Amino acid sequence: MVLMQPDQLYNLPWRPNLPLTRDDLDRMPDDGHRYELIDGALIMTPAPSLRHQSVVVNLVCLLKAACPRDLKVLVAPFDVVLAPDSIMQPDLLVARSEDFTERELPTAPLLAVEVLSPSTRRIDLMLKFSRLEAAGCASYWVVDPDTPELIAWEMRDGAYAQVAKVAGDDEARLTLPFGVTVVPADLIL
Missing domain, CATH: 3.90.1570.10 (tt1808, chain A)
Incomplete structure (x- = not known):
């Protein structure tokens, strides 16, 4: 499990101190990982x-x-x-x-x-x-x-x-x- 903040995400605009949203989640790659948001923080888990x-x-x-x-x-x-x-x-x-x-x-x-x-x-x-x-x-x-x-x-x-x-x-x-x-x-x- 990896907990990521907005400024750590690949291919997403740098937005310090702003929570991620559904729009950001929709841009995540289809790479076999499961991506979830909890209070704006991205959680990525492996299969x-x-x-x-x-x-x-x-x-x-x-x-x-x-x-x-x-x-x-x-x-x-x-x-x-x-x-x-x-x-x-x-x-x-x-x-x-x-x-x-x-x-x-x-x-x-x-x-x-x-x-x-x-x-x-x-x-x-x-x-x-x-x-x-x-x-x-x-x-x-x-x-x-x-x-x-x-x-x-x-x-x-x-x-x-x-x-x-x-x-x-x-x-x-x-x-x-x-x-x-x-x-x-x-x-x-």
Whole structure:
């Protein structure tokens, strides 16, 4: 993971102390990296590992099987636009079908999920957590494939409250955005 400021970017105008925006993000190269903006700072991450992608696929299957018809489950890369200077690509997201455009989700999702990796752990647990909380994302989960562990938070009175923290074969019975039971050990198979 590389965190870059505007004056460090290749092929972008030098704009000291100005946050990057969607227009800047649109000019990034199609080079196999994932580019996101959080409060105007560019975050670049390499392609995920096999274990990471296995967890994402297993979560997608689990969520798709329980997902109501009026909601949609998607995986990265797909832009979630929280503000002109905050465009994220959660590993997995759930939102109302009607909220999507062909290009992006222009509002906070109902659920954002990140699978932790050494290069993204701090970003996922701190920056993305606080930015999604501020945007009103109803539920945020992180999965640590190394433990394996799931931590889930839900919005309560404008702030995230932890509603589950389970590891191994323990079950998390979650209700937002819809009822689903998650067993972390099952996600790494």
